[in-house]
Amino acid sequence: xLIKILLLISILTLFPFPTFGxxxxxxxxxxxxxxxxxxxxxxxxxxxxxxLKEKIIQIKAKGIILREFPLHHIDLWGNNVPDKALAxxxxxxxVKPSRKTxxxxxxxxxxxxxxxxxxxxxxxxxxxxxxxxxxxxxxxxSEGVTSKFGNTLSSLEDFLxxxxxxxxxxxxxxxxxxxxxxxxxxxxxxxxxxxxxxxKCIVYPQ
Amino acid sequence: xxxxxxxxxxxxxxxxxxxxxGAGFYIGMWPPVETEGKGSDRSVSRLKxxxxxxxxxxxxxxxxxxxxxxxxxxxxxxxxxxARVIREAVVSCGSGAVLRDPDKKTTWVFxxxxxxxxxxxxxxxxxxxxxxxxxxxxxxxxxxxxxGRMETGMLGDYALGFSSGYFIHGTLYTxxxxxxxxxxxxxxxxxxxxxxxxxxxxxxxIYIF
Numbered sequence: 001x002l003i004k005i006l007l008l009i010s011i012l013t014l015f016p017f018p019t020f021g022x023x024x025x026x027x028x029x030x031x032x033x034x035x036x037x038x039x040x041x042x043x044x045x046x047x048x049x050x051x052l053k054e055k056i057i058q059i060k061a062k063g064i065i066l067r068e069f070p071l072h073h074i075d076l077w078g079n080n081v082p083d084k085a086l087a088x089x090x091x092x093x094x095v096k097p098s099r100k101t102x103x104x105x106x107x108x109x110x111x112x113x114x115x116x117x118x119x120x121x122x123x124x125x126x127x128x129x130x131x132x133x134x135x136x137x138x139x140x141x142s143e144g145v146t147s148k149f150g151n152t153l154s155s156l157e158d159f160l161x162x163x164x165x166x167x168x169x170x171x172x173x174x175x176x177x178x179x180x181x182x183x184x185x186x187x188x189x190x191x192x193x194x195x196x197x198x199x200k201c202i203v204y205p206q
Numbered sequence: 207x208x209x210x211x212x213x214x215x216x217x218x219x220x221x222x223x224x225x226x227x228g229a230g231f232y233i234g235m236w237p238p239v240e241t242e243g244k245g246s247d248r249s250v251s252r253l254k255x256x257x258x259x260x261x262x263x264x265x266x267x268x269x270x271x272x273x274x275x276x277x278x279x280x281x282x283x284x285x286x287x288x289a290r291v292i293r294e295a296v297v298s299c300g301s302g303a304v305l306r307d308p309d310k311k312t313t314w315v316f317x318x319x320x321x322x323x324x325x326x327x328x329x330x331x332x333x334x335x336x337x338x339x340x341x342x343x344x345x346x347x348x349x350x351x352x353x354g355r356m357e358t359g360m361l362g363d364y365a366l367g368f369s370s371g372y373f374i375h376g377t378l379y380t381x382x383x384x385x386x387x388x389x390x391x392x393x394x395x396x397x398x399x400x401x402x403x404x405x406x407x408x409x410x411x412i413y414i415f
Contacts, residue, residue, distance in 0.1 A: 023250075024249075024250050024253065027250055027253035027254060027257060028248070028253060030253075030257050031248075031253050031256055031257055031260070034257055034260035034261065034264070035260065037260075037264060038260055038263065038264060041264055041267055044321045044322040044323070045321050045322075046320055046321055046415050059415050061321060061322050061413050061415065062267050062322050062411075062413070063263075063264040063265065063266075063267030063268065064267065064268050064275075064413060066275060066277075066413055066415045067277065067415060077234050077235075078233070078234045078237055079237045079238070080237060099302050099303060099304050099315070100301075100302070100303045100304070101303070101304045101305075101306065102303050102304065102305040102343060103306075104305075104306075104307070104308065104342050104343065104345050105343075105344065105345025106343065106345075116303075117301040117302060117303060117385070117386045117387060118301065118302030118303070118386065119279075119302075119385070119386045120279040120280060120386075123279075162230070162234055163226075163227045163228070163229075163230030163231035163233075163234055164226065164227055164230055165230070166230040166231075166233050166234040167226045167227070167229050167230030167233065168230075170229070170230070170233050176234075178234075189279075190279055190280070193278075193279040194278075194279065194320065194415045196320065
């Protein structure tokens with residue numbers, strides 16, 4: 001029986017993946033997203049744009065690209081990303097960078113002055129950006145042997161966990177989207193640094 | 207018999223779990239095909255031209271006059287005009303530290319604010335009016351008069367005010383340029399500050415990320 005089920009799953013994987021081609025729906029979706037971006041660009045807040053077709057992530061404000069990071073790897077799982085600006089609910093990392101707490105009198109100039117501050121290098125390189133509408137963006141480092149080993153473990157975990165989560169949301173009639181993006185380590189840190197909770201994100205489809 | 211029943215239950219549970227996993231796998235790999243949403247009543251050619259127009263409008267939002275871009279993570283400041291970088295400077299931005307006042311139960315977070323701002327004030331030979339946190343941090347008593355808060359020479363030769371109480375100013379601690387050490391202001395070296403002061407006006411945009 002077990003073999004039959006595994007065989008069935010293997011056969012199902014051979015079905016063609018529905019693509020998002022050049023049709024009216026894709027232009028309408030792009031139109032909706034551009035209108036969302038136009039409205040974000042009127043405000044003074046930073047926002048993040050993920051261009052899956054161009055394989056880039058941009059940090060923008062008032063329409064200006066402040067920083068751009070190339071994507072080395074893209075994997076999409078589950079429902080398509082909703083065609084609206086999504087707010088960052090939280091950043092989830094194994095080890096979160098922590099702020100130093102200054103006690104009154106601590107900063108009195110002394111001989112043994114040491115810098116204990118929150119800097120870019122303290123930011124994680126592997127983390128998940130939890131956006132509203134159950135969209136999860138996993139950032140993974142794209143270079144190095146340990147990174148590749150870590151990515152393999154993450155993929156294995158996703159392979160086991162994601163179908164169960166997807167099923168759970170599907171029976172409740174809710175959407176679930178997971179996006180895996182590979183970034184260079186310094187870029188991953190810079191994105192974590194600049195993308196704050198509450199900021200909006202727009203994902204343009206592939 | 208009992209053992210057989212147990213095996214049967216375990217097999218059924220395994221079968222159900224695999225079925226659910228398989229269903230989840232299928233939904234995850236092949237999500238429902240998109241239905242046409244907003245804007246679907248318009249023709250493809252109209253949508254295409256509208257999209258081009260929107261892209262162009264967003265792109266054209268970059269000022270064609272001087273503006274400042276500050277990368278608070280890399281501690282870099284760029285004076286730009288259009289897409290051109292006119293000057294690049296190593297600066298110091300907020301330390302991200304937290305200070306708590308145990309008496310008044312006030313908390314300060316020393317971050318450089320992020321977003322889009324404008325230059326609100328320009329000062330030559332600025333005098334620093336020390337805020338409460340500057341005294342609390344050093345364990346000193348907060349003075350009762352404004353005169354007691356005044357400190358000269360700390361902010362360098364020039365200062366550009368933005369947001370509420372933040373400045374782009376000079377520094378005595380030039381060896382710390384390039385590090386996140388400030389209380390939220392942006393410290394700049396003397397020569398860069400002079401160039402910045404000359405190039406900007408009240409209303410010049412500052413983009414901080």
